[in-house]
Amino acid sequence: MSGDPVGNDILLSVRDLRTAFDTMDGTVKAVDGVSFAIRRGETLGVVGESGCGKSVTALSILRLIERPGRIVGGSVDFGGRDLLAMSESEIRDVRGNRIAMIFQEPMTSLNPVYTCGRQIAETVQAHRSVSRAEAWEKAVEMLDLVGIPDAGRRAKQFPHQMSGGMRQRVMIAMALSTDPDLLIADEPTTALDVTIQAQIFELIARLREERRMAMLLITHDLGVIAEMADDVVVMYAGQVVEQGDVRSVMTDPHHPYTRGLLASIPRIGERRHRLEVIPGVVPNPLNLPAGCLFRRRCPYAMEICETPPHLTDLGGGRSSRCWLDAEGRAPEVTLPEAAHG
């Protein structure tokens, strides 16, 4: 996808997005030059370890970054307009209307003092000229659509009267109530039970299909990406380290970090003493190592890795930020048989 985007097929294109947080100890470059694009009706997965900047990327798209954070540079092209250059009232027209978002924490993302129905109706009224009664009707219809039984009664309930799974359904109902072109789903199931997780993903997949809606799906689980996404962006320490279509990235990962992530997915029927995890920890964002950010954890680290690698176009919409690729695809390098217990 770093290749030439196919004209108006592209719905949203993020270019060189940079977002930083000014903390007491210095400036944290939480997102440092991220670029990707989402095609109309398709799902782009963003995957990476905790703290790699997935949520900050998503929030930056809708300009929801709060102080001490600030968007330092880049552009977010949406329908020919740069979201980052819009006026406050213009971006408000996009938020919740053409781009909707659901969050990681369903338990705290709804306002405790208003009923669920009211919170959905409010979204509808903010973007459509409908009466209060019509907005309420729409809210009940949406609750029904996301599989909440007895929606008319549930709409009158407060968030605390619902389970986490139900609340996330309410969030989804709210997000879809305005028929957005793009849904940003930031780890929508992380806070939920495993059985509920599957239900929520099923719901999202079904609704996305029915409405031909594009989605930016954030997760730290490559398994979810394999199920739900068309394309994938792998992030590490605020940067994109690999991207491409899901099938080829999963079957033929280039970046050692992607390989590590793939190796850490347990496969059914496979007997292993322990899961392969990537050794080491994410570098301290205040004190990033010079050169490749993954170097200290990389089994292939070489001398050249002390110079920062650039994102190399691998053709077919794929790219990877690794010297192995930049130097012409390295000959078969096998994983060293190190940390097996």
Added chain:
Amino acid sequence: MATYILRRTLQAIPIIIGISVVVFAIVYLAPGDPTARFRTPKVPPEQIEALIRAYGLDRPVHEQYISWASTFFQVWNPDAWGYSFLSGDPVLEKVLYRVPPTLLLMGSALLVTIVVAIPVGMLAALRQYSLTDKVITTLSTFTYAIPSFLVGAYALYFGAVLLPELTNGAIKFPSFGMESLGSRGDPLDLLWHLILPVLTLSVISIAGWSRYMRSSMLDVLHQDYVRTAKAKGLPRRAVIYQHALRNALIPIVTLIGLSIPGLIAGAAITETIFTWPGLGSLFVEAVGTRDYPVVLALTMVGGVAVIAGNLLADILYGLVDPRIRY
């Protein structure tokens, strides 16, 4: 809800009994003697003896307590709270007479405090770390640290001395009592008398309440649901007033309930400075003259007010926060 209130009221009974025992013990053990001011060489010792007997001060302490406590709640009897050592008037009447001025003074002060402190605290929170915020925060810290008698003294000096001098007597705030002689309850005259003491009381409480409001608002502004409200594309107005403020006021409403006892007990120092004829100044007088029946009665009123205020705070909390159901 009704059963909740009933249950809480029943629970309050042992607490009130406990308070009465403690209050009585403190007053009984307090140094000083109510007959001290009669003990001059001119008063024969037999008369002192007679006085002590008349007051019942010669009886054992538990008898004194029981005779006092057993009649205390018979508020329909004018003599339920005994008689003032000082004037011989029924204490109940004396106290009731002082209630309206205190409610008026403290109620006005609370109203002014709320009306000023909530917008000020909100403004500071919305502009966190800005110059506005820093000025508000510094000013409120500074004001909060001034003792109320100093604020009262400055208010008196400014309103009743400096201002008349500067305006050649055109503006002169009254420094004494709650009405001018012969004003016959003219509301404007009353308002005029209210200004300085209300100002004194509210300056300090505005400082405290605005800081409280600021931190409550800041807390709410960082909540996920406020981010959700923004992400929905609501205008800033709706995000702040409907989503943030509504939640930030929940702890404030509780605070209002909790400040009810202070409202009833009055502000002893401020009332004394401005000779406001309320419960606070009555208390100071009663302590000064060791008028024990009055001290006991006022302390009990204060204790009951604390319990009632707590109950009220909990009820209000249940009304404004849908998560709380009794």
